[in-house]
Amino acid sequence: MTPPSTGTTPVNPSPAEMARVLLGTELRAIRIAAGKTTRQIAGYSSGHISNVEAGKVTPSERLILAYSSLGGSHAQLIGLLRQAHSSRTLAPVVADALEDPLTDPHVLRRGYVIEMIEDIHYYGERHQPLRNVHRVSLRFTSPRARFFPFRHVVDEDLRKGVSHVQPSTGCEIAHLEEADDGVIYCVLAAQPDALDELGRTTISWVIDINTDAVGHPRVDAGSSGRIPLATKRVQFHADAPPSNLWWYRETDPSAASLSAARRNKIPPNTANLATREFINIDREWWGIAWTWPPISG
Known part of the structure; x- marks a missing residue:
């Protein structure tokens, strides 16, 4: 007994x-x-x-x-x-909603916490965005939760069909819709056999981008809660490196474009890969910014 x-x-x-x-x-x-x-x-x-x-x-x-x-x-x-x-108390109606990928994304986000996020952004010879690779480590806080929602848009080219989402590891697409202006709303479903005994898993997906538009000289993200580790990487074309690189971490997303942020310089390297790790992000915006040199030819 x-x-x-x-x-x-x-x-x-x-x-x-x-x-x-x-x-x-x-x-x-x-x-x-x-x-x-x-x-x-x-x-x-x-x-x-x-x-x-x-x-x-x-x-x-x-x-x-x-x-x-x-x-x-x-x-x-x-x-x-x-x-x-589990750090959250879920009412029965919320717990039921976690099983439906069409549930409001704000509700779906109550079913997990993010432990790590890593993004890699690729740019082409004419400064156009080519591909984003995303990897996220999650811990689901309810046994009934398995969905991860996100939105994506190429601000430089607001047309339908510019982007294509492809699951990579540990997940599959449960729901995807795209508006006429190219805004994609996607819900990924974590594969049950990829979860450990504590409900933790790592999922990854790729977004291929087909555009000739010059990319905005900035990649960033924002959080509504705490993330222990967030990593941003930008891979530039060998023949089209940026002229300046800096990182930022702000509570105000507009502050990222201020020239004062350039004091956080990222030194150039022969691989043309910019990397910055951010520890214990909490309701902040973080990212990498740069200036494009004139396109030759």
Whole structure:
């Protein structure tokens, strides 16, 4: 029989809080059955173990492994840990909506958090955009969530058919629509077998661009929440490098075009590849900007 938890279940607890209490109760039962005290869990203080078992603190995966080695079911513990990791309380109607790719994107975004994002933008000999490659690491916060929505448009060429979206790894297209001005709204579905036990996965996709328009000398993105790591890369044609390169990170997207931002210079290199990593982005705009030299010929 599972011993009662020493913690107190919160008033009107969220599913994540309930899962944390249940997980702590199960961990305590495993430890007691193994004949161990809170001081005998190697690498952790007695106080930390007590807080975890009381449901006050979410354990790490490493601690879950320690309890698994004491005789606990790793699959069961990881399942509880995944629920406890959920940072959002989803009403039943929202949870149902997460299963429909046609749900409003603001609702779909409640089903995951972004842990890493990487974008690579390719430009041609006449400064035209050629291709974007995107890679995102996600952690789905609900077992019923699997969709990732995004919008794309080539501002330099507002025509339908300019861009083509192609899934690369870990996902497939669940929904795609394109307006007459070339604005694409796409919902990618993460492949279930690509998710780990905590609901984490990495998906990638490619956007091929067919235009003769000169690209705007800037690539950026904005976040409505925290992203631990965001990387921007720009690959220029060997015969058409930019004359200046700089990075920016601003709360105001218009500030990116200010000349003062050029103090964050990116030195040129023989590969004509500009790269910048941004750590702990939180409700900010970030990106790389440059100036185009005159096109010869």
